[in-house]
Amino acid sequence: xxxxxxxxxxxxxxxxxxxxxxxxxxxxxxxxxxxxxxxxxxxxxxxxxxxxxxxxxxxxxxxxxxxxxxxxxxxxxxxxxxxxxxxxxxxxxxxxxxxxxxxxxxxxxxxxxxxxxxxxxxxxxxxxxxxxxxxxxxxxxxxxxxxxxxxxxxxxxxxxxxxxxxxxxxxxxxxxxxxxxxxxxxxxxxxxxxxxxxxxxxxxxxxxxxxxxxxxxxxxxxxxxxxxxxxxxxxxxxxxxxxxxxxxxxxxxxxxxxxxxxxxxxxxxxxxxxxxxxxxxxxxxxxxxxxxxxxxxxxxxxxxxxxxxxxxxxxxxxxxxxxxxxxxxxxxxxxxxxxxxxxxxxxxxxxxxxxxxxxxxxxxxxxxxxxxxxxxxxxxxxxxxxxxxxxxxxxxxxxxxxxxxxxxxxxxxxxxxxxxxxxxxxxxxxxxxxxxxxxxxxxxxxxxxxxxxxxxxxxxxxxxxxxxxxxxxxxxxxxxxxxxxxxxxxxxxxxxxxxxxxxxxxxxxxxxxxxxxxxxxxxxxxxxxxxxxxxxxxxxxxxxxxxxxxxxxxxxxxxxxxxxxxxxxxxxxxxxxxxxxxxxxxxxxxxxxxxxxxxxxxxxxxxxxxxxxxxxxxxxxxxxxxxxxxxxxxxxxxxxxxxxxxxxxxxxxxxxxxxxxxxxxxx
Amino acid sequence: xxxxxxxxxxxxxxxxxxxxxxxxxxxxxxxxxxxxxxxxxxxxxxxxxxxxxxxxxxxxxxxxxxxxxxxxxxxxxxxxxxxxxxxxxxxxxxxxxxxxxxxxxxxxxxxxxxxxxxxxxxxxxxxxxxxxxxxxxxxxxxxxxxxxxxxxxxxxxx
Numbered sequence: 117x118x119x120x121x122x123x124x125x126x127x128x129x130x131x132x133x134x135x136x137x138x139x140x141x142x143x144x145x146x147x148x149x150x151x152x153x154x155x156x157x158x159x160x161x162x163x164x165x166x167x168x169x170x171x172x173x174x175x176x177x178x179x180x181x182x183x184x185x186x187x188x189x190x191x192x193x194x195x196x197x198x199x200x201x202x203x204x205x206x207x208x209x210x211x212x213x214x215x216x217x218x219x220x221x222x223x224x225x226x227x228x229x230x231x232x233x234x235x236x237x238x239x240x241x242x243x244x245x246x247x248x249x250x251x252x253x254x255x256x257x258x259x260x261x262x263x264x265x266x267x268x269x270x271x272x273x274x275x276x277x278x279x280x281x282x283x284x285x286x287x288x289x290x291x292x293x294x295x296x297x298x299x300x301x302x303x304x305x306x307x308x309x310x311x312x313x314x315x316x317x318x319x320x321x322x323x324x325x326x327x328x329x330x331x332x333x334x335x336x337x338x339x340x341x342x343x344x345x346x347x348x349x350x351x352x353x354x355x356x357x358x359x360x361x362x363x364x365x366x367x368x369x370x371x372x373x374x375x376x377x378x379x380x381x382x383x384x385x386x387x388x389x390x391x392x393x394x395x396x397x398x399x400x401x402x403x404x405x406x407x408x409x410x411x412x413x414x415x416x417x418x419x420x421x422x423x424x425x426x427x428x429x430x431x432x433x434x435x436x437x438x439x440x441x442x443x444x445x446x447x448x449x450x451x452x453x454x455x456x457x458x459x460x461x462x463x464x465x466x467x468x469x470x471x472x473x474x475x476x477x478x479x480x481x482x483x484x485x486x487x488x489x490x491x492x493x494x495x496x497x498x499x500x501x502x503x504x505x506x507x508x509x510x511x512x513x514x515x516x517x518x519x520x521x522x523x524x525x526x527x528x529x530x531x532x533x534x535x536x537x538x539x540x541x542x543x544x545x546x547x548x549x550x551x552x553x554x555x556x557x558x559x560x561x562x563x564x565x566x567x568x569x570x571x572x573x574x575x576x577x578x579x580x581x582x583x584x585x586x587x588x589x590x591x592x593x594x595x596x597x598x599x600x601x602x603x604x605x606x607x608x609x610x611x612x613x614x615x616x617x618x619x620x621x622x623x624x625x626x627x628x629x630x631x632x633x634x635x636x637x638x639x640x641x642x643x644x645x646x647x648x649x650x651x652x653x654x655x656x657x658x659x660x661x662x663x664x665x666x667x668x669x670x671x672x673x674x675x676x677x678x679x680x681x682x683x684x685x686x687x688x689x690x691x692x693x694x695x696x697x698x699x700x701x702x703x704x705x706x707x708x709x710x711x712x713x714x715x716x717x718x719x720x721x722x723x724x725x726x727x728x729x730x731x732x733x734x735x736x737x738x739x740x741x742x743x744x745x746x747x748x749x750x751x752x753x754x755x756x757x758x759x760x761x762x763x764x765x766x767x768x769x770x771x772x773x774x775x776x777x778x779x780x781x782x783x
Numbered sequence: 784x785x786x787x788x789x790x791x792x793x794x795x796x797x798x799x800x801x802x803x804x805x806x807x808x809x810x811x812x813x814x815x816x817x818x819x820x821x822x823x824x825x826x827x828x829x830x831x832x833x834x835x836x837x838x839x840x841x842x843x844x845x846x847x848x849x850x851x852x853x854x855x856x857x858x859x860x861x862x863x864x865x866x867x868x869x870x871x872x873x874x875x876x877x878x879x880x881x882x883x884x885x886x887x888x889x890x891x892x893x894x895x896x897x898x899x900x901x902x903x904x905x906x907x908x909x910x911x912x913x914x915x916x917x918x919x920x921x922x923x924x925x926x927x928x929x930x931x932x933x934x935x936x937x938x939x940x941x
Binding site: 350351352355357358452456464467468471472474475478479482483486487490493494496497498499500501502503504507508512637719721732 | 820829833835872880884885891895896
């Protein structure tokens with residue numbers, strides 16, 4: 117099966133190269149037969165990559181430990197779900213998953229977009245097949261997941277215990293989907309540059325693709341935070357690890373892109389900037405794939421290290437040089453159709469938002485590569501960790517929150533002073549009110565008060581938008597307010613979906629500020645029956661001490677603590693260490709009690725032979741709102757890119773427009 | 784006009800009143816404060832304060848010993864940088880080459896802001912293809928009923 121899979125990879129590699137060349141030559145020379153051949157080649161590539169993927173999955177389930185990748189990422193005691201997760205647990209399998217997603221996207225584009233953009237789709241296909249061929253080349257010759265060893269092992273080394281969680285199914289796949297699907301808007305942008313059709317067709321054609329890629333990047337980052345919080349057992353959810361940074365950077369630039377394309381669609385402006393943004397975003401997605409799977413930077417994700425780093429650097433170089441050269445060549449044709457009417461306009465605030473988003477991405481990029489830069493310049497590898505990123509990015513993100521509110525209040529083209537005053541009054545009053553209330557309640561940190569006031573301002577602007585829309589529907593249609601709200605959202609999905617995403621960002625930021633700024637922790641070693649105090653909580657290690665439970669795949673050591681406050685029993689919390697399979701490295705199962713105001717987070721650190729156990733206890737305020745905000749962002753994204761039946765049905769009406777020509781011919 | 788200025792003035796007054804006083808320089812640091820500025824040497828790349836491997840525990844013990852001996856935070860950080868190299872520090876020093884790590888992003892954002900502002904200003908001065916009209920901010924309440932009506936009409940066509 118492995119031989120069949122490897123043969124499929126080699127064949128897919130060759131045919132993808134053919135498809136890339138044939139699509140380009142066919143479009144240039146207008147040879148329809150060549151395009152038809154390309155279409156078939158794309159379908160065949162998809163089939164072959166699917167066969168290779170199926171061969172790998174089959175090898176995992178067949179426990180074929182003669183295959184190095186299978187032996188390194190599974191063992192015969194692994195449950196089915198984690199056996200499947202072995203596919204993307206390491207570098208080679210992840211690249212195959214990446215390639216498989218891209219091959220599916222190529223097929224969908226041909227099926228859906230061929231008739232709408234007959235001139236451009238061959239070039240889109242050429243770019244996608246070229247990228248896919250490069251990936252298949254890496255898989256075939258540098259990171260083969262189906263590589264056989266001279267001798268088969270009797271047993272695999274097993275999946276890293278940290279990866280034996282349900283998050284392992286959703287977190288890496290979401291990120292890889294996001295990275296891979298960003299190829300689509302990049303390929304359309306390149307097709308626009310090659311063909312010289314530089315209006316906003318490529319943005320309209322890829323709006324949903326970009327939103328889907330952004331959605332998966334968002335999901336991937338959020339699920340990664342959740343995994344870190346629940347599994348890594350250090351009390352936090354974001355460590356500014358290079359791999360986390362690598363997935364956050366394309367998210368930031370993709371977010372900038374999603375905002376700036378609105379200006380091009382509405383005003384025909386920022387054409388060059390949008391091209392630059394999608395080139396940067398795609399390059400960063402390649403950088404993300406490089407960092408997560410190359411091991412060039414030390415990381416909590418180092419279980420996925422591989423050796424294809426230089427090949428990725430070459431690909432990023434080719435993408436950057438090639439696309440920027442193409443952009444340079446087309447520069448004279450990318451002039452804006454309109455000038456900016458005023459510095460006080462939504463366009464100007466979007467520019468500010470873009471500056472901060474790209475600035476944040478650059479700051480994180482600079483911090484991520486600075487150890488390498490320092491080593492190259494001075495021969496000394498310096499550390500760049502949480503304190504650096506927090507200090508550099510906090511003011512940028514605070515500025516973004518404020519701008520998020522301001523953007524919604526300022527109209528397109530030009531806003532008058534009267535309108536500004538009228539629109540800003542309520543949100544500013546909310547911000548001031550929030551600041552006063554928090555100060556009176558005892559929050560005297562100027563940074564925290566300022567940050568929460570900014571969040572109140574942004575939330576007020578969003579709620580104001582909803583209120584005005586609902587009121588207009590109530591007056592215009594007579595809908596009662598409860599019905600008007602869902603109808604309003606459903607009839608303007610992209611816009612109100614976007615506002616819901618903004619609301620989610622506000623909630624998420626609230627959770628981050630609360631947990632980063634006001635977390636408390638304490639460590640203590642307790643004998644059974646002894647207690648420790650943490651911020652008003654009394655935690656008592658129960659009299660029975662540690663308990664040990666086992667099943668077929670794991671052994672778990674658990675400590676139960678009685679949580680009380682002011683003498684009143686609140687609940688019990690279990691904190692455990694789990695030993696998976698034959699691994700001697702335990703996985704932390706933190707005991708987490710989540711409530712809206714704060715999380716009580718208990719880690720069982722270790723134990724001694726005399727029955728004492730060491731506990732690390734955190735009180736993390738407002739963490740729950742990070743996950744609530746994440747869920748709201750996901751819901752908003754789904755609404756924003758949900759197909760609009762009315763828009764789909766309106767297309768034929770637009771196509772009827774040339775009817776004037778028919779009338780003219782009759783005349 | 785005065786009533787418009789009241790909320791911002793109140794906010795400024797609050798900010799000034801709440802500005803945190805300078806922390807006493809002679810207060811001994813806590814283990815967590817120092818450990819938050821160091822990277823655990825277990826290979827995970829995580830901040831020492833958040834990590835708990837064997838090496839991390841011995842590093843934290845060493846911090847406690849040095850705090851008890853009366854060393855300042857800077858002296859303890861210097862000790863670790865001397866023992867493990869600068870890679871042990873969780874953020875580059877704000878001097879020498881390390882300063883470029885801090886300054887470069889700020890300069891980049893500042894240059895971007897100045898360039899963007901100049902570009903936008905010059906752009907706004909250029910004659911527009913269409914005359915600038917005053918468009919009410921946000922989704923105008925006045926226009927919304929009409930937009931809704933258009934949506935309804937389009938719905939009737941379907």
